[in-house]
Amino acid sequence: xxxxxxxxxxxxxxxxxxxxxxxxxxxxxxxxxxxxxxxxxxxxxxxxxxxxxxxxxxxxxxxxxxxxxxxxxxxxxxxxxxxxxxxxxxxxxxxxxxxxxxxxxxxxxxxxxxxxxxxxxxxxxxxxxxxxxxxxxxxxxxxxxxxxxxxxxxxxxxxxxxxxxxxxxxxxxxxxxxxxxxxxxxxxxxxxxxxxxxxxxxxxxxxxxxxxxxxxxxxxxxxxxxxxxxxxxxxxxxxxxxxxxxxxxxxxxxxxxxxxxxxxxxxxxxxxxxxxxxxxxxxxxxxxxxxxxxxxxxxxxxxxxxxxxxxxxxxxxxxxxxxxxxxxxxxxxxxxxxxxxxxxxxxxxxxxx
Amino acid sequence: xxxxxxxxxxxxxxxxxxxxxxxxxxxxxxxxxxxxxxxxxxxxxxxxxxxxxxxxxxxxxxxxxxxxxxxxxxxxxxxxxxxxxxxxxxxxxxxxxxxxxxxxxxxxxxxxxxxxxxxxxxxxxxxxxxxxxxxxxxxxxxxxxxxxxxxxxxxxxxxxxxxxxxxxxxxxxxxxxxxxxxxxxxxxxxxxxxxxxxxxxxxxxxxxxxxxxxxxxxxxxxxxxxxxxxxxxxxxxxxxxxxxxxxxxxxxxxxxxxxxxxxxxxxxxxxxxxxxxxxxxxxxxxxxxxxxxxxxxxxxxxxxxxxxxxxxxxxxxxxxxxxxxxxxxxxxxxxxxxxxxxxxxxxxxxxxxxxxxxxxxxxxxxxxxxxxxxxxxxxxxxxxxxxxxxxxxxxxxxxxxxxxxxxxxxxxxxxxxxxxxxxxxxxxxxxxxxxxxxxxxxxxxxxxxxxxxxxxxxxxxxxxxxxxxxxxxxxxxxxxxxxxxxxxxxxxxxxxxxxxxxxxxxxxxxxxxxxxxx
Numbered sequence: 001x002x003x004x005x006x007x008x009x010x011x012x013x014x015x016x017x018x019x020x021x022x023x024x025x026x027x028x029x030x031x032x033x034x035x036x037x038x039x040x041x042x043x044x045x046x047x048x049x050x051x052x053x054x055x056x057x058x059x060x061x062x063x064x065x066x067x068x069x070x071x072x073x074x075x076x077x078x079x080x081x082x083x084x085x086x087x088x089x090x091x092x093x094x095x096x097x098x099x100x101x102x103x104x105x106x107x108x109x110x111x112x113x114x115x116x117x118x119x120x121x122x123x124x125x126x127x128x129x130x131x132x133x134x135x136x137x138x139x140x141x142x143x144x145x146x147x148x149x150x151x152x153x154x155x156x157x158x159x160x161x162x163x164x165x166x167x168x169x170x171x172x173x174x175x176x177x178x179x180x181x182x183x184x185x186x187x188x189x190x191x192x193x194x195x196x197x198x199x200x201x202x203x204x205x206x207x208x209x210x211x212x213x214x215x216x217x218x219x220x221x222x223x224x225x226x227x228x229x230x231x232x233x234x235x236x237x238x239x240x241x242x243x244x245x246x247x248x249x250x251x252x253x254x255x256x257x258x259x260x261x262x263x264x265x266x267x268x269x270x271x272x273x274x275x276x277x278x279x280x281x282x283x284x285x286x287x288x289x290x291x292x293x294x295x296x297x298x299x300x301x302x303x304x305x306x307x308x309x310x311x312x313x314x315x316x317x318x319x320x321x322x323x324x325x326x327x328x329x330x331x332x333x334x335x336x337x338x339x340x341x342x343x344x345x346x347x348x349x350x351x352x353x
Numbered sequence: 354x355x356x357x358x359x360x361x362x363x364x365x366x367x368x369x370x371x372x373x374x375x376x377x378x379x380x381x382x383x384x385x386x387x388x389x390x391x392x393x394x395x396x397x398x399x400x401x402x403x404x405x406x407x408x409x410x411x412x413x414x415x416x417x418x419x420x421x422x423x424x425x426x427x428x429x430x431x432x433x434x435x436x437x438x439x440x441x442x443x444x445x446x447x448x449x450x451x452x453x454x455x456x457x458x459x460x461x462x463x464x465x466x467x468x469x470x471x472x473x474x475x476x477x478x479x480x481x482x483x484x485x486x487x488x489x490x491x492x493x494x495x496x497x498x499x500x501x502x503x504x505x506x507x508x509x510x511x512x513x514x515x516x517x518x519x520x521x522x523x524x525x526x527x528x529x530x531x532x533x534x535x536x537x538x539x540x541x542x543x544x545x546x547x548x549x550x551x552x553x554x555x556x557x558x559x560x561x562x563x564x565x566x567x568x569x570x571x572x573x574x575x576x577x578x579x580x581x582x583x584x585x586x587x588x589x590x591x592x593x594x595x596x597x598x599x600x601x602x603x604x605x606x607x608x609x610x611x612x613x614x615x616x617x618x619x620x621x622x623x624x625x626x627x628x629x630x631x632x633x634x635x636x637x638x639x640x641x642x643x644x645x646x647x648x649x650x651x652x653x654x655x656x657x658x659x660x661x662x663x664x665x666x667x668x669x670x671x672x673x674x675x676x677x678x679x680x681x682x683x684x685x686x687x688x689x690x691x692x693x694x695x696x697x698x699x700x701x702x703x704x705x706x707x708x709x710x711x712x713x714x715x716x717x718x719x720x721x722x723x724x725x726x727x728x729x730x731x732x733x734x735x736x737x738x739x740x741x742x743x744x745x746x747x748x749x750x751x752x753x754x755x756x757x758x759x760x761x762x763x764x765x766x767x768x769x770x771x772x773x774x775x776x777x778x779x780x781x782x783x784x785x786x787x788x789x790x791x792x793x794x795x796x797x798x799x800x801x802x803x804x805x806x807x808x809x810x811x812x813x814x815x816x817x818x819x820x821x822x823x824x825x826x827x828x829x830x831x832x833x834x835x836x837x838x839x840x841x842x843x844x845x846x847x848x849x850x851x852x853x854x855x856x857x858x859x860x861x862x863x864x865x866x867x868x869x870x871x
Contacts, residue, residue, distance in 0.1 A: 058506050082509040089510040095503035099525045108521075109511030158511060 004031040004067075005194040006055070006162055011064035011074075013047075013054055025050050025218040027064060032211065035192040037185075039205040039226075041241065042215035048198040049092070051215070052164045055196070056089050057082035068161050088155030092166040094147050096139040102126070102150050103135035109158035125153040128187055145176050152184060156191060163188065165197040169204065181207060202242050206230065214238050231343045239279050239345065244308070246319045247277035250346060257346055260313070261339035268346060279345040282308055285321035286338040293334035300331065311337060362697075365689035366706060372686075373710040373752050376724025377582070383575035383727050395576050399560065403577070407543060407556045407584075410474065414481045415538045421482065422489025422534060423527075425626065430497045433612040434622055441494070442861050444626070445487045447633040449853040451810045452484030453547025454830060454846045455633070458640040460551055461839030477552040483633040484548070485541045489534035491860060496530035502610030529595050536592040543585060544717030546813040547831070557581040558717050558813075565723055565817060575727070578720045585715050638850065644843035651840075665829070665844045672825040675740055676808035679747035683755035683804040684797055686748075691759040696768070711753030721750050722814035742818045743825075747808035754807065755800035762796025799859060806856045810849060826852075 012026040025047040032038050040048050053059040055066060057073065057080060065075030068087070073080040088109075097105050106122045113121065126132050129149040139147060148168060155163055168184065169177045185208045188195050199205060205212050206226045214222040214229065222234045233239035236247070250259030252274040256266045259278050270276065287297075287309060298318070299310040307323045319337070329335075387395075425444050429437040447455075459480065463470045470476065504526070508518045549559045557577055564574035615622055694707045713721060725746050729737040736742055766789050774784040812827045819828055826845040833841035 056510055058509070082506070083512045083514055085510075086512070087510055089507065091503050091507060093501070093503055095501060095507040097504060097507075097522060108508065108513070111512055154507075154511070 003034060005034045005036070005069060006032040006196075007067040008055075009065045009067075011054060011061050011066060013050060013059060013061045015050070015059075023047070023218060025054075026061075026220075028220055029064075030213065030220070030223060032194060032196070035194055036210045037188060037195045037197065037208055038211045038213060039209035040196060040198045040213045040215060041200065041202060041205050043200055043241070046215040047218040048200075048215055049166055052089065052166050052196065052198055055162070056087045056164055057085050086158070086160050087162045087164060088158065088160035089164045090148075090151045090155050090166065090168050092168075092170060094151045096147055096150060096154070098139050100138075101135065102131070102137050102139075102142070105139070105150060106154045106157050108154065111158075121157055125157045126150075128156070128190070129153045130183065144172055145180050148172070148180060149183075152187065156187070156193070161194065163193045163195045165195065167198055167200070169199070169201075177204075184208075202230075214241065232345060233279070236277075236347055244282050244320050246280050246317075247347075248280060248317060248319065249349070250276045250278040252276060252346075257344060260315075261337065264341050264344040267344050270346070270348060275349040276346040277349050278341075279347075280319055280339060280341075282320040282322040284339055284341055285311075285319060286340060287311065287321050287323060287329075288336040288338065289329055289333055290336045291334055293336045295335050295337050297329055297331055297333045297335060300328070311335060313337070362689075362693055365686075366693040369686045369690045369752075370706045370710040373713055373749050375728050376716065376721045376749060377709075377712060378724070379727040379731075380575045380578045380582070380720065380724045383572055384579045387572045387576050391572060392576065395573060399573075399577065400580065403555065403557050403560055404580075406474075406554065410478060410481070410549075410554070410556060411539045411542045413478050414485055414542045415535050417478075417482045418486040418489050418538045419531060419535050421629070422486045422491075423493045423531065425486070425490050425629065426494035426497055428622055428626060430494055431610070431613055432615050432622070433619075434615060434626070435619065436623065436626075440626055440630075442857065443630055443634065445491050445494075445861055446857055447483060448487040448491075448860070449857045450634070450637055450850050451547070451812070451827070451853070452480060452545065453551065453812055454641070454842075454849065455483055455637045456480045456548045456551045457830065457834040457839065457842055457846065458637040461644070461834065461842070462636070462640045465839065472553050474554055477549050477554040480548045480552065481542050481545060484545075485538040486629075486633075488537045488541065492530045492534045492537070493527065495863070496527055500526055505610070532595040533592055536588050539588050540585060540715060543581065543588075544715075544719075546717065546719055551834070557584075558719050561717075561723065562719050562813065562817075565719075565726075571723070571727060574723055578723060581720065582716065589715055641843045641847050641850070644840040645847055648840045648843060662844075665826075665848065668824050668826045668829045668845055669848055671740075671823060672809050672827070675744045675825065676747060676805050678744045679751070679808045680755070680801045680805035682744070682748050683752045684759070684801050686752065687755040687759040687800060691756060691763050695760055695763045707756070711756055713749045713751065714753035716750070718746070718750055718811055718813040719817065721746050722817035725749065725814075726818065738818060738820045740820065740823060743815055743823075744808075746814040746818055747804070747811055750811065750814065751804040751807045754803040758796045758800030758803065759793070762793045765796075766792050802855060802859060806853055809852050 008028050008030055010027045010029055012024065012028075014022050014024050028051070040051060042048050050059060054061050054074070055068075060079055061074060065078075066073050068085060071080075072078055073085055097108065100108070103119075103122050103126075106125055107118050110118050110121055122135070123132065126134060129152055131146060131149050131153065134142070134146070134150075139150070142150065152165075152168075155165075165184075169181060172180060181204055188208075197204075197208060209226050212222075212224060212226050212229045213220055216237055222229055222238050224232075229238065230242050233242060239245045248259050248261070250257050252258075252266060252268075252270045252272050253263075254272060255263055257264045257276065257278060264278070295311045295313045297309055298312045301308045301310075302325075305325055307325060307327060309321045309323060309329075310318055311321060312318050321337075428434050429440045429444065434440070460470055471479075500523070504522055505518050508522050513521065543556075544558060545556075546558050546562060549556045550562065557580070561574045561577050561581070564570045564577065690707070690710060694703050697703060725742060726737060729742055770792075771784050771788055774788045775781070779787065810827065812831060815825050815827050816831060819825070824832070826849050829845040830842045830849065833839070833845075
């Protein structure tokens with residue numbers, strides 16, 4: 001692995017400690033390499049934003065240490081002030097200075113640079129985010145996407161060791177979101193920025209991340225590359241959070257995992273006889289229209305490039321299946337269901353009382 | 354649109370604006386009659402002294418209140434000062450005590466104990482600071498609350514230390530509220546009558562009052578008034594220049610900032626706030642309460658010094674009558690005017706009409722009484738010096754507050770809202786009654802209350818326009834105090850303070866960003 005640019009070691013943060021229910025973040029331990037993009041995923045309230053605030057120094061952790069490069073910025077008896085950390089942050093609400101124009105906003109962090117250098121750097125950063133020529137505008141004269149770009153340019157301008165982005169696309173509509181996400185991804189790659197991006201949208205995570213971290217209730221539940229996190233989730237929660245997922249009953253047997261769709265390789269070390277749930281992604285499930293089919297189509301959702309079918313099995317269980325856009329069958333159609341699992345993901349079934 | 358409805362929309366609005374402009378108009382007309390030698394006298398004998406006196410007072414009071422108000426707002430909103438939660442409303446509370454009552458209680462308190470009263474400039478300046486700082490405090494406090502802490506955090510992440518954050522982010526964003534506070538304080542000082550008269554300090558207002566009441570020299574008064582009006586509007590235009598720079602916050606404030614730790618300054622800061630509260634609130638109210646209790650228990654000759662309950666009740670009733678008349682008229686007149694200015698595209702003419710009708714807010718009460726008196730003397734002498742003329746003066750003085758409330762309320766009733774009521778089968782009148790009126794109601798109530806409460810407290814125009822024997826609460830306080838019967842002033846003064854207290858509630862909730870009466 002490359003030399004770590006950011007390292008967290010057993011970082012713990014408690015808040016609302018005087019309230020009834022203290023919230024605990026951590027203990028968190030991870031490393032992020034030079035120029036890597038980490039996407040932190042999790043539902044709201046899981047501590048994503050707090051993690052960014054701890055790394056930037058806006059909050060002080062109770063335990064553990066944080067290194068940026070070779071420098072200890074937070075640890076026992078050490079707390080480097082945010083203004084001395086050299087961390088760029090794009091806030092969820094952007095926090096553009098309303099009394100300064102675009103060029104003054106972007107130039108804000110270029111403290112002791114000479115005027116010529118400053119203008120050049122501001123122009124360079126604005127060019128990078130595609131906003132050349134907007135120098136004299138004020139924040140209220142910009143659209144949502146443009147504000148976002150200014151906020152990124154402002155964070156990049158002082159060439160920080162680390163860029164932190166807090167839900168940068170949450171306030172934008174879907175189309176703009178995709179366009180901006182790919183633009184920002186390009187900029188981060190071009191500037192070779194070590195980045196942490198926080199979001200609750202798994203599609204955003206898959207398109208940008210080198211590493212994905214999944215947070216739940218303040219704890220790190222999974223760390224890995226996007227492919228692994230999608231295909232080999234470590235828990236039911238991660239499986240469901242990463243995209244549409246259904247589970248069917250199964251059992252560990254001698255030859256592998258047995259369920260109603262057949263036998264699959266056993267990639268776990270669960271003992272024989274264990275009742276399990278098998279993860280089915282919609283793209284694992286094949287449908288074949290047939291009058292003798294054991295299942296029936298109950299709903300179709302058209303997504304343009306694909307159809308997502310909800311199918312009810314004879315047991316009453318419902319599963320999802322992705323089909324091509326032109327593959328159209330009406331509700332009530334009987335079908336055969338086949339499952340083809342590349343990765344067999346099972347979880348021990350929790351016995352319901 | 355038919356011709357009739359075109360006129361129906363415009364005529365009430367224009368009539369209202371005309372009524373509100375009467376004092377300005379007649380002061381101007383009367384000034385035009387001043388002869389050359391009279392101008393020369395004014396110019397050489399009066400104006401230089403008045404200008405330097407007034408400006409010195411404005412300058413000192415504005416700067417001290419700006420400083421005091423801002424420091425207090427910062428202490429209670431941004432630091433970990435102990436007790437800041439109860440200090441927040443209390444620091445604004447002195448504005449429920451009319452400033453002349455504070456002055457009366459200090460003068461009485463000091464002279465009854467045979468201590469020295471600092472008449473003149475310093476006395477007037479210190480008392481006016483006590484009256485003006487709560488306004489600055491409220492404005493700065495409200496904008497500190499709306500200041501997004503994320504801005505300061507963003508600056509931190511870009512390497513800005515505390516000083517740079519204050520100079521480059523905090524102060525520029527608060528600047529509009531500083532300007533608004535300073536202009537408010539300056540106009541407060543320029544239009545004050547009670548304090549400068551009691552402190553025997555000559556400003557424009559006390560000189561104009563002297564010309565009217567002592568020498569019956571109305572042209573001279575009009576000349577001085579005209580100059581004063583020019584200065585007032587000059588101050589207001591400063592604020593207008595800055596009004597365009599109000600910075601809209603980008604979305605809601607999500608981050609709550611960690612309060613600044615005062616450390617070793619915790620105790621001095623606490624004592625400082627307590628001292629301010631003591632001087633501006635506890636001492637004046639305490640003195641009034643003491644006098645009140647003393648006069649209840651007085652016997653024999655001392656009873657002469659006290660008040661009779663019947664008199665106070667009678668005065669209260671008169672105040673109530675005139676003020677509620679003014680408030681009701683203000684709300685009724687404000688409705689058509691606000692309808693027109695909110696719903697029609699704003700033209701230059703519309704803006705002129707609306708600012709003309711609010712001009713009373715910026716003018717000293719003495720000028721309104723003077724202008725109205727000039728008009729009544731010509732147009733309706735039988736109404737001059739009557740309860741009607743008092744109510745009219747209050748109406749003109751405070752109409753702007755009713756108008757602003759109604760305007761804010763009407764902006765919340767969107768046209769599609771009324772249109773959808775129409776499509777559901779309601780006539781225009783029924784739509785107004787069932788949709789517009791309920792939404793508008795809190796604003797109407799707030800507007801009525803503001804005009805009513807300010808009318809209850811208004812001193813100079815009541816003093817000038819009252820008919821013989823028609824003593825309102827304010828007049829009672831004033832006449833008792835100016836004859837040295839301070840204890841007699843206590844009961845009506847306390848009554849005024851009590852009646853004014855809802856005012857604090859309205860302005861404090863506005864500062865918190867909530868609408869009153871919700």
